[in-house]
Amino acid sequence: MENKKPCQRDDNYSPTLTNELQQGKDLARQLQMLLLQDPHSSTSSSRSFHDTREFLVQQIIASFDRAVSMANHPSDPLAPSPPPLPPVKSESPLSGSEDSDPVGEDSTRRKRVQPRWTTKVQVSPETGFEGPPGDGYNWRKYGQKDILGANFPRAYYRCALKHQTNCPATKQVQRCDEDPCIFEVTYRSLHACNHPVINPNQPSSSSYNPNQPPPQRETLISFDPNNASFIIPKNSDLHNQHLLANPNPEFHFHASSMTATSAVLSTTTTAVRATSSASATSSPINITHDFPFDPFDDFDSTFFH
DNA sequence: TCCATTTGACCAGG
C-alpha cells in the first residue's frame, strides 16, 4: 500500500553512457589534480602516489571501456556488476620471486600495506535482505565482529582460494545503520587467484544470501592505495535516476579540503548535487576520511605546500 | 562425512 520505500528502489536503473563518460571525466580531473600537486616528485614521494595514479588511470580506462561497450551494444545490458574492482595492476616485474611473505624481505621499515577500497551496494528490501549479492568471487567467511558505534556487526570474508592460490584478497561487509538495505563492502588486497569470476548465481558471499538476484548497483566510495583515501564519486550515488537521464548532471565536486598535520592527513571531500527540485532524493554525500601517513613518507610535504 | 559458517578467544596496534 503505502509505498514507503523502506529502501530506495532502483527501478529505472540504467547506467547511462553519458554518466559513464561523466565519471570518466571526473576521474580524469582527479588525476589532473593529483598530477598538479606533484610537479616535481623527484624524490621517492611515496609509493602511494604511484598507486593512486595507476589506479586512476585504470579507472579511466575502465570507464572508457564501459562507455565504448555501451556505445557499441546499446541493447546489451553489459556487465551488470562491475565487480570488486580492477585497481592498481602494475606491470612491474616481480615475476617469480614472489614468495608469499609479507614480512621480511625489504622490510626496512615500510610495511606493505594493501590497497583498500570501499563500495556501497544497495539491495532491495526483498531481494537481498541479508547481505549484498555476490560479486563474482568465492568468499569464505572467517569472522564477524561487533564494531563500536555500529548497530550491525561486520563480517569478514576471505578469498576461498586463499589456501590454494594464496590469494590475499579479503573483504568486509557492513550494513549501514540508517539504511539496512545498504551495505558497505570494503575490499582489501587484490585477487592473486587466477580464478576471475565464478557463476554469478552461485552463492558466493555467505549464508547471508541464499539466493542471489541480479546484483544491484555498486557505488565506489573510496579508495586507499596504501593508506591514502581517495574519494571517487561514482555516477550514481544511491538513486540518481534523474541524474542518469540528465545529460548534464550538476555534480559539483568540491575540491577536497585538505589539512595536513604532523603525521595525520585529513581529507574531507564533499560532493554536492545541486538540483533545483531536490525532492529529498538523497542527501549529499559527505565522506570524511582520516588516514595516517607513514612518517617516512614525505608525501605530505609535497602534498599541498 | 565433508565443509562452510559460527562464535568466542586471541593478538597486535594505537
Add this chain to the structure above:
DNA sequence: CCTGGTCAAATGGA
C-alpha cells in the same frame, strides 16, 4: 586498556 581483525574449535546443514 580498548578496538578491530584473525584464528580455530565447535556447530550444523547437505
